[in-house]
Each structure stands twice: as structure tokens, then as C-alpha cells.
Amino acid sequence: xxxxxxxxxxxxxLIELLVVIAIIxxxxxxxxPAVQQAREAARRxxxxxxxxxxxxxxxxxxxxxxxxxxxxxxxxxxxxxxTWMQQTLPFIEQGNxxxxxADWNGQxxxxxxxxxxxxxxxLLQCASDPAGPALGxxxxxxxxxxxxxxxxVTCVGxxxxxxxxxxxxxxxxxxDTRIRDVVDGTSNTLMVxxxxxxxxxxxxxxxxxxxxxGGYWGGGRGGGFGFTTLEVPNxxxxxxxxxxxxxxxxxxxxxxxxxxxxxxxxxxxxHTGGVQAVLADGSTKFVSENIDLVTWRAMGTRQGGExxxxx
Amino acid sequence: MSTHALRCLLxxxxxxxxxATGCGxxxxxxxxxxxxxxxxxxxxPSGTIVFRPADGVAxxxxxxxxxxxxxxxxxxGAKTVEITARRVVEGKFDTSNxxxxxxxxxxxxxxxxxxxxxxxxxxGDTTSFDFSLEGS
Numbered sequence: 001x002x003x004x005x006x007x008x009x010x011x012x013x014l015i016e017l018l019v020v021i022a023i024i025x026x027x028x029x030x031x032x033p034a035v036q037q038a039r040e041a042a043r044r045x046x047x048x049x050x051x052x053x054x055x056x057x058x059x060x061x062x063x064x065x066x067x068x069x070x071x072x073x074x075x076x077x078x079x080x081x082x083t084w085m086q087q088t089l090p091f092i093e094q095g096n097x098x099x100x101x102a103d104w105n106g107q108x109x110x111x112x113x114x115x116x117x118x119x120x121x122x123l124l125q126c127a128s129d130p131a132g133p134a135l136g137x138x139x140x141x142x143x144x145x146x147x148x149x150x151x152x153v154t155c156v157g158x159x160x161x162x163x164x165x166x167x168x169x170x171x172x173x174x175x176d177t178r179i180r181d182v183v184d185g186t187s188n189t190l191m192v193x194x195x196x197x198x199x200x201x202x203x204x205x206x207x208x209x210x211x212x213x214g215g216y217w218g219g220g221r222g223g224g225f226g227f228t229t230l231e232v233p234n235x236x237x238x239x240x241x242x243x244x245x246x247x248x249x250x251x252x253x254x255x256x257x258x259x260x261x262x263x264x265x266x267x268x269x270x271h272t273g274g275v276q277a278v279l280a281d282g283s284t285k286f287v288s289e290n291i292d293l294v295t296w297r298a299m300g301t302r303q304g305g306e307x308x309x310x311x
Numbered sequence: 312m313s314t315h316a317l318r319c320l321l322x323x324x325x326x327x328x329x330x331a332t333g334c335g336x337x338x339x340x341x342x343x344x345x346x347x348x349x350x351x352x353x354x355x356p357s358g359t360i361v362f363r364p365a366d367g368v369a370x371x372x373x374x375x376x377x378x379x380x381x382x383x384x385x386x387x388g389a390k391t392v393e394i395t396a397r398r399v400v401e402g403k404f405d406t407s408n409x410x411x412x413x414x415x416x417x418x419x420x421x422x423x424x425x426x427x428x429x430x431x432x433x434x435g436d437t438t439s440f441d442f443s444l445e446g447s
Contacts, residue, residue, distance in 0.1 A: 107409075108409055139408055210408060221407070221408075232370050235373075236373045236374070236383065237371060237373040242407070242408075243413070247375075253373070253375065255359060255397070256397070257416070258413055258415055259405060259407070259415075290339065292369075293368050293369050293370055
């Protein structure tokens with residue numbers, strides 16, 4: 001008679017089955033967060049590609065005009081509060097929009113016809129920010145439109161933006177920076193980075209906004225064209241601008257000042273752990289929010305003379 | 312139990328041990344800090360409180376003051392504290408934007424509490440700090 005112990009049983013024991021199930025469960029637990037992160041990674045790389053193109057556009061502007069566009073401009077009777085964004089339009093495949101804008105003879109940029117100013121520009125939006133395509137930042141509804149608000153802003157330096165004096169960055173009021181002015185080295189100086197739009201609509205719980213980051217159509221006076229490296233990326237310190245959509249917006253607090261004296265807009269993003277930026281040499285970089293503040297400030301200046309080791 | 316199953320179990324256990332350890336937390340260690348802020352004896356209605364490292368240039372952390380209470384996460388260490396708040400100036404308006412007249416606001420907390428602050432906090436074992444501010 002054959003005993004059971006002599007033959008190898010066919011099929012799986014309960015333990016083996018349980019082990020297999022446990023391994024599968026562990027693999028799922030490993031992969032699911034990875035899939036979620038892959039989505040954010042994809043959005044981040046789209047943003048990075050937009051930033052790269054923006055960097056190239058600014059360099060093409062420099063090739064054409066021998067100078068980078070001004071950060072913002074506010075005087076006279078034609079297009080006051082114009083920013084680098086409108087000036088760069090022909091170089092980001094928006095030549096027709098630029099022609100229409102240039103043909104319009106208004107005094108204030110925020111009164112540009114809505115057919116022009118409300119047009120969303122995909123290249124200036126970061127997919128990680130759920131607000132896009134957003135409107136606002138330039139004083140709410142004026143002349144029938146609200147104005148497109150984007151995510152990308154240029155570096156004004158390592159202090160609050162000032163209209164009356166020279167700022168330490170590459171883009172500020174009436175700036176005319178050339179490559180040769182970037183004495184710190186083009187690979188050590190920031191050109192463009194990101195901000196968080198506080199919601200896609202024109203107004204938030206605290207009303208309409210003037211001078212919010214990315215408010216290209218009218219927010220220029222309030223520093224909305226730029227950011228400062230005074231505090232680290234994604235700082236918990238509030239932006240200080242003329243008027244805020246939302247003072248308690250998640251990841252992007254804001255403090256309304258009702259003046260244009262010293263606006264401060266910090267680099268912020270929805271990417272995990274930092275922001276992306278374009279350096280003056282056109283290269284893009286992910287900057288950690290835990291970067292040394294001394295290094296971050298040094299990156300903001302064009303001729304600060306600091307020795308920086310960019311991580 | 313066969314040695315095969317045992318080996319499988321062992322592999323599972325070590326894998327889950329690896330998972331449990333994970334990649335560790337990122338960013339510096341922080342301590343939750345909270346407290347009360349009074350303005351001339353009454354709770355400060357709203358404002359911003361900033362904890363800056365007392366020595367050298369480094370990351371600062373800010374929180375909102377709401378009805379005299381604030382709470383935020385701060386890396387441990389010696390800090391200087393800055394408090395700012397704004398209020399409407401009665402009867403004055405700002406007209407920087409064409410066609411718009413908005414009530415002017417001012418930052419009313421004296422500079423010894425912000426720009427030239429004398430407020431200090433040693434964040435670590437102590438996590439509750441109350442500030443009594445005086446001014447006009």
C-alpha cells in the first residue's frame with residue numbers, strides 16, 4: 001500500500017497560497033504610489049519643457065534685440081504696466097497676438113481688449129497647478145475682460161521689488177539686462193521660475209487681486225511679473241502684494257498691502273519638494289525647497305559676486 | 312511545513328521589513344509651536360508671525376495670527392520672532408490703480424516687534440510662546 005508520505009502531493013498548500021497572496025499585495029502596495037507619482041512626474045516634465053522653451057524664447061529675444069526684455073514698464077500713454085511676457089510673445093509662437101496687442105493704442109495694459117488679454121497661453125501654464133487656465137491678478141474685470149494669469153515669472157533679485165532703484169536680479173522695472181551684465185555667470189543666475197495661482201477664477205474669498213504672481217495683464221506694477229529669492233522656494237512666509245484673491249490659500253499664503261512700495265512674490269509650485277527654474281544659460285533645474293538660503297539668494301542676483309555651488 | 316514555504320515566508324518578511332523602513336522622511340525636523348498674541352491686552356485680531364533663526368541666514372517659518380492665536384511648525388533652535396499686522400486707515404484711500412479707490416491700510420505694529428525685533432523664542436522643549444504687544 002502506498003502511503004501519502006511517500007508521494008509528493010500535487011497542488012499548493014495553504015501556506016504557499018497565503019505567501020503568494022502576500023507578495024502580490026506587497027507589490028501592489030509598492031506600485032500604486034509609484035503610479036500616482038508617475039502622473040505628477042509627467043506633469044512636472046511638461047512644466048520643465050515649457051520652462052525650457054521660455055528660456056530659449058528669452059534668449060531668442062536677446063539675439064534679436066541684443067538685450068533681455070524689461071521685467072515691467074510703467075510710464076507714458078502707451079501700454080503702461082507692460083511686462084516681459086507681452087514682449088516675448090513673438091518668440092513663443094504668439095506673433096499674431098503680439099501684432100494685435102501692439103496695434104491697440106491704449107494707455108493701460110489691464111484695459112487691453114478681452115479678445116487678446118483673456119486668451120490662455122498654454123506655454124505659460126504649469127499642468128501641476130490645478131488653477132489653469134486661470135484669470136486674474138490684474139485687478140479683476142476691466143474693459144470687459146479679466147486677463148490671463150500664468151505660472152511663470154522672472155527673477156527680480158534677492159530683495160523686495162523696487163521701482164525706484166536698481167534691483168539685483170535680471171528682470172525688474174525698466175531693466176535692460178544683457179548677457180554681459182550677468183557677471184555671476186549665466187549658469188549661476190536665475191532667469192524664470194514658478195508661482196502658484198491662487199485659484200482659477202478672477203476673485204477668491206478676499207476679492208480680486210492686483211499684482212499677483214503671473215498677473216501679466218495689469219499686475220506688472222505690483223511685481224506680478226517676477227519673483228524674489230529673499231526666502232526659499234515654497235516658503236511659509238506670505239507673498240506681499242497689493243491685493244490678494246485668498247490670504248490663506250494652501251501652500252501660497254498672501255498678505256495684502258494696498259501699496260506698490262515693496263512687493264514680494266516667492267517661487268512656489270505644486271511639485272513635491274521644490275520648484276523648477278530656468279537659469280540664464282537656458283538650462284532648467286529642479287531646486288529643492290530645503291536649499292541653503294544663502295545659495296538661493298546668490299542665485300537670484302546677476303552680479304552679487306558670491307561664490308555659489310548650485311546643488 | 313516544507314523548507315520551500317519557510318523560505319517564501321522569510322523572503323516575504325524581509326521584503327515587508329524593507330517596505331516598513333521606507334525611504335525615511337525628507338526635510339528638516341520641525342516642532343509644532345503655538346501660543347497667544349495680545350495687542351494692548353486684547354487678542355490680536357489678525358496678523359503674521361515669523362520665526363527666524365537667531366544666528367545666520369536660513370529658512371524662516373511664518374504663521375497666521377487669528378483672534379489672538381497662532382500655530383505653525385518650526386525647526387528647533389534659538390529664534391527671533393517678528394509680528395506684523397495691518398489695519399485700515401480711516402478716511403484715507405489709495406488710488407494707485409486708474410479708476411479705483413480702495414481704503415488704505417497700514418502696518419501698525421511697532422518696529423521693535425518686527426524690523427528691529429526684541430522678541431525671542433527658544434524652540435525645543437518649550438513649544439508654547441505668548442507675546443504681549445503694546446503700542447498705539
